[in-house]
Amino acid sequence: MRKKQWTYTLLMGACIILFWWFENYYREDPYGSGTAPETADFPEAFYPKGPEGDLVRHDFYVLQYSEPHEQAAWVAYVLDPSHLTYEDRERPFFVEDPKVPTHSADWRNYRGSGYDRGHLCPAGDRRFSELAYNQTFYTSNISPQDREFNAGPWNDLEQQVRRWCKRYGRLYVITGGVLRNGLPTIGDEGVSVPEYFFKVVVRGEGTNRKAIGFLMENRPHQASLHTYAVPVDRIESLSGLDFFQALEQQEEDRLESRVRPSDWGL
Secondary structure (H helix, E strand, O other), X not given: OHHHHHHHHHXXXXXXXXXXXXXXXXXXXXXXXXXXXXXHHOOHHHOOEOOOOEEEEOOOOEEXXXXXXXXXXXXXXXXXXXXXXXXOOOOOOOEOOOOOOOOOOOHHHHOOOOEEEEEXXXXXXXXXXHHHHHHOOEXXXXXXXXXXXXXXXXXXXXXXXHHHHHHHOOEEEXXXXXXXXXXXXXXXXXXXXXXXXXXXXXXXXXXXOEEEEEEEEOOOOOOOHHHHEEOHHHHHHHHOOEOOOOOOHHHHXXXXXXXXXXXXXX
């Protein structure tokens, strides 16, 4: 009898250890990884510098995960004219990001919250392959967005970026919610609800390089896109991120200090 009790105790202990390991270390990746990642095409000189967080590289975008806010502080990706296809992809499930060491937030945090699971790197920009499309459904690539905002001005801006890509060629896009202390949260994991979302778009090379920033409140509203255009400096002051910090100081100042919608046909 005593031997059986020891056996049951050992089996129970093994189950507890296995469950603990599964919860803390096991990362299932249902979408896999490709053999020719494009994240190397995004210039590291454009990576924003900000609060500490895990840098996560996927095949078609890179992000810095903010554990206190349970979402990305920023997501950066290349948008090339060859990416702009209209393939009809089957919408997959949202899943935790297997590359975030601290676990990205579970999608169930959004359920019943009244907020959309708003993509940062848009799924619509990644229809050119099943892998690229599916990887936008990691929960590290979403943030709580007001439904009318997500379907309204934010969607309008995403479509405008695609039009610019067709017109000007390759673009570099950095986007995210403005994360700060004291934001309201949703779900058991306390996913922060940003008051503002930003997008920075860059095109060209060297002295011909141009950048434009956008700052939008996370609420229902509708106005011409040029009214949301702001200097990158303005986004920096709200977000605490430092854009283009690896560029020459003169170039960084030129890109960040002014906003010229006319350079972008707005």
